[in-house]
Amino acid sequence: MKLMKRILVGAGTLVALLLVAALFVQKEYTVQRQIIINKPKAEVFGYIRHLKNQDHYSTWIMTDPAMKKSYRGTDGTVGFVYAWDGNDQAGQGEQEITHLTEGQRLDVEVRFIRPFRSTAQTPMTTEALSPTQTKVTWGMRGANPYPFNLMHLFVDDMLGQDLETSLTTLKTILEKPHFTHN
Numbered sequence: 001m002k003l004m005k006r007i008l009v010g011a012g013t014l015v016a017l018l019l020v021a022a023l024f025v026q027k028e029y030t031v032q033r034q035i036i037i038n039k040p041k042a043e044v045f046g047y048i049r050h051l052k053n054q055d056h057y058s059t060w061i062m063t064d065p066a067m068k069k070s071y072r073g074t075d076g077t078v079g080f081v082y083a084w085d086g087n088d089q090a091g092q093g094e095q096e097i098t099h100l101t102e103g104q105r106l107d108v109e110v111r112f113i114r115p116f117r118s119t120a121q122t123p124m125t126t127e128a129l130s131p132t133q134t135k136v137t138w139g140m141r142g143a144n145p146y147p148f149n150l151m152h153l154f155v156d157d158m159l160g161q162d163l164e165t166s167l168t169t170l171k172t173i174l175e176k177p178h179f180t181h182n
Helices: 002-024 041-048 052-056 148-174
Strands: 028-037 068-072 082-085 092-101 105-114 118-121 124-130 133-145
Touching: 028 148, 041 124, 041 133, 041 148, 052 082, 052 148, 133 148
Parallel strands: none
Antiparallel strands: 028 133, 068 082, 082 092, 092 105, 105 118, 105 124, 118 133, 124 133
């Protein structure tokens, strides 16, 4: 009986400490990663502006090859929506192109439904470093209410790693000798 009491007191103390710690964690988070791709900016932007192309490089989309997908609008233009419904790892949600600065910036809002409701902004930008080199920056920013904001202590490592993997895959695709953008 004493052991059970100690376990309960220990668990209660841990929960209380986590709730107190969450009081001091920001409710907003921002994660961003970059990569240099050896292709002209117009070619890189022409590829990333189409959300359906994420099927080939986004780590998150690749978590469930059998996920159901649906689309509304014209891909690569403001208002296009890419919706998905996948396994427990992929979850369910949709992403929408909300703003486009031709050749420079793609603003996408991601609305998660499952495993939990949340909204995030995921901008992608391209910057020409030379006529044949482009820096791509992909980020994610959002917010979570107390006490879920405690996850923000780990979000940079978790999401950052996924962004890095996705950008590396994007680079591999675009730098293939036979790659041509349609």
